[in-house]
Amino acid sequence: MLFLLILGASLVQAQVIEFWSNGLRYQALTREGLTVMYARMPLAVRNYVVVQVALNNGSRRIWKVQPTDFYFESASGLVLRAESENEVVARLYRQANSDDVIKLQTAYERATYGNQHIRSNNGYEKRRQAALAFGGHQGIKAAAAASAIAFVKTELLGGDSTDGAIFFEAPGRQLGAGRVIARVEEETFEFRVENPTHAPE
Secondary structure, eight states, X not given: OHHHHHHHHHHHHOOOEEEEETTEEEEEEEETTEEEEEEEEEEEETTEEEEEEEEEEOSSSOEEEXXXXXEEEETTSOEEEOOOHHHHHHHHHHHOOHHHHHHHHHHXXXXXXXXXXXXXXXXXXXXXXXXXXXXXXXXXXXHHHHHHHBOOOEEXXXXXXXEEEEEEXXXXXXXXXXXXXXXXXXXXXXXXXXXXXXXXX
16 A cells, blocks of 8 residues: 555655665655665675665556666766676676575565565566576575576566666675666666665675
């Protein structure tokens, strides 16, 4: 019900709506029937800072969206483009250890499970089930975990929704103040990023 109110308010006012869920501060914005939600996660792994996004298509059109549609622009003007899911998976395959896998899964599931605002029919839970089939050494497990968590290139049909993690390479282990910007086809979604109150886990 609250999600519908957020969606309706966004459609009318085209303003960013803020709310808290599972300890994360979300911002939501709707343009042309597409709602994008964003939250910074208290997580950094292998020089990646992670944010969570969820999208819901309330229109009749098909929206094409991918991780590289997302950018971070710092207050000083530095611009970081999110890495593709393939880049993230390849790096974690080469470099991740068991602690990285546990951190990724624990943080993302804490944010997602029980979050009444995220009702994905093509998101993390579906990808997680597919990733459970992977075994082998730690690199393969890390890659499988990342492939389940990472936001992937997708086409959202009317009524479809999805979620996932966006990975920004930030050697300082935090984004700092600035903006997260999503350029989805011809629409631009902007979210304010404030300095974190604590360091990522």
